[in-house]
Amino acid sequence: MTLFEITPEPLSADAVIARLADPANGAVVTFVGVVRGETDGRAVRYLEYEAYPEMAEETLRQVGREVQERWPTIREVAIHHRVGRLEVGETAVVIALSAAHRPEMFDALHYAIDRLKEIVLIWKKEVWADGVEWRSESGSPMPGSFPYLDTESH
Amino acid sequence: MTGNAEISVRVKFFAAPREAVGAGQLERTVPAGTTVEELIRCLTEEYPILRAYTRFLSVAVNRAYVGMQTELHDGDEVACLPPVGGG
Numbered sequence: 001m002t003l004f005e006i007t008p009e010p011l012s013a014d015a016v017i018a019r020l021a022d023p024a025n026g027a028v029v030t031f032v033g034v035v036r037g038e039t040d041g042r043a044v045r046y047l048e049y050e051a052y053p054e055m056a057e058e059t060l061r062q063v064g065r066e067v068q069e070r071w072p073t074i075r076e077v078a079i080h081h082r083v084g085r086l087e088v089g090e091t092a093v094v095i096a097l098s099a100a101h102r103p104e105m106f107d108a109l110h111y112a113i114d115r116l117k118e119i120v121l122i123w124k125k126e127v128w129a130d131g132v133e134w135r136s137e138s139g140s141p142m143p144g145s146f147p148y149l150d151t152e153s154h
Numbered sequence: 155m156t157g158n159a160e161i162s163v164r165v166k167f168f169a170a171p172r173e174a175v176g177a178g179q180l181e182r183t184v185p186a187g188t189t190v191e192e193l194i195r196c197l198t199e200e201y202p203i204l205r206a207y208t209r210f211l212s213v214a215v216n217r218a219y220v221g222m223q224t225e226l227h228d229g230d231e232v233a234c235l236p237p238v239g240g241g
Contacts, residue, residue: 033241
């Protein structure tokens with residue numbers, strides 16, 4: 001198991017935490033994202049996550065690098081994201097950070113999940129009883145991307 | 155010699171545009187010197203439904219983000235990337 005992983009297999013927070021084991025650690029914080037049973041008042045049947053795996057794992061590593069640049073006290077970062085069909089209540093993502101002491105860890109964790117939603121090349125389809133939608137919470141262009149390509153206005 | 159040469163590229167789609175096109179991957183042969191923008195313009199002529207998505211797409215060539223005017227080369231992997239939604 002690596003620190004940064006995209007997998008179709010069920011995720012275990014304990015397994016991700018175990019990956020960070022080190023006697024120098026005094027604290028580990030985790031974020032576990034699970035599939036919620038409703039969105040905007042509509043009942044969710046299941047979600048489908050899709051990745052561009054060849055780039056997505058690199059963007060997970062980028063999130064880890066950015067966390068450690070901003071909070072040098074963070075010793076290690078591990079992020080595992082599941083893809084494929086996920087039922088309500090299943091774990092979609094686990095983020096774990098380790099450090100010697102707890103200050104700043106919660107800010108770093110908050111940053112990590114926000115950046116994951118912005119830059120990691122994973123897409124989510126919500127399937128309701130009465131429809132489907134590909135959802136993006138970023139709503140902004142990707143970093144390093146060119147301005148929106150509008151083939152009709154050129 | 156490069157004036158009439160052709161190159162082959164592999165185009166990848168994800169999420170909504172993938173479903174619209176009906177394929178996650180296409181192989182296309184285009185003239186040497188074709189840019190990302192020209193390739194996408196050709197694809198929207200072939201798949202008019204793509205017009206609904208192109209203004210939201212970023213593009214990566216060989217797994218690195220690029221600008222629209224980037225010239226393509228033989229064997230390039232061109233990924234059309236809609237806004238992400240992980241987490």
